[in-house]
Amino acid sequence: MKDLIIGKRAALSNWIRQFATIIDIEKKMYKIQEGLLGVFKWGTFKPLPKIDYVLIFRSLFVKCEACSLEEYENNPNAYFQVSLVHNKNRKIVVEETKNKEEAFALASTVAVGLKTKLKDSASVRGKSTWLIN
Numbered sequence: 001m002k003d004l005i006i007g008k009r010a011a012l013s014n015w016i017r018q019f020a021t022i023i024d025i026e027k028k029m030y031k032i033q034e035g036l037l038g039v040f041k042w043g044t045f046k047p048l049p050k051i052d053y054v055l056i057f058r059s060l061f062v063k064c065e066a067c068s069l070e071e072y073e074n075n076p077n078a079y080f081q082v083s084l085v086h087n088k089n090r091k092i093v094v095e096e097t098k099n100k101e102e103a104f105a106l107a108s109t110v111a112v113g114l115k116t117k118l119k120d121s122a123s124v125r126g127k128s129t130w131l132i133n
Contacts, residue, residue: 003024003025003026003027003113004022004023004024004025005022005023005025005094005106005109005110005113006020006021006022006023007020007021007022007023007082007093007094007095007096007106008020008095008096008097009021009093009095009096010079010095010096010097010098015037016036016037017034017035017036018034018035018036018038019032019033019034019035020032020033020035021033021092021093021094021095022043022045023048023084023094023110023113023114024045025113025114027045028047028048029045029046029047029048030045030046030048030084030092031043031044031045031046032092048084048114049086049087049090050086051084051085051086051114051116052085052086052087052088052116052117053085053111053116053117053118053119054082054083054084054085054094054107054110054111054114054116054117054118054119055082055083055084055085055091055107055119055121056080056081056082056103056104056107056118056119056120056121056122057080057081057083057121057122058078058079058080058081058121058122058125059078059079059081059096060075060078060079078098079096079097079098080095080096080097080098080099080100080102080103080104080122081093081095081096081103082094082095082096082103082106082107082110084110084114085119094106094110095107100122103122104120108131108132111131111132112132116132117130117132117133118130118131118132119131
């Protein structure tokens with residue numbers, strides 16, 4: 001059971017519907033789990049594709065056309081998203097959170113567990129750096 005990594009999808013979840021991504025490191029499987037009212041849960045484990053790298057980036061889920069770039073950094077609608085990148089540009093979203101430390105800790109755990117690279121595209125807007133290469 002310790003080989004399971006569970007990421008929450010905060011941007012999609014609410015009190016009625018909850019979303020999570022569960023990765024079984026040992027079996028190289030993943031499941032997108034959907035839940036209803038915190039009681040009913042469903043989803044099917046699938047084989048993980050060959051993962052190119054783990055990616056952390058910031059995303060705004062509510063567009064703010066009048067906001068300046070400075071406001072982007074402190075925008076309350078911004079989420080840190082941790083994704084598994086495969087087939088060059090396809091993504092499996094693992095976690096969405098407003099907590100930067102939580103996102104980076106989970107991304108590191110996933111990258112080490114899957115023995116893959118980790119790319120930070122969240123810290124400096126418009127610039128990506130490899131944390132684990």
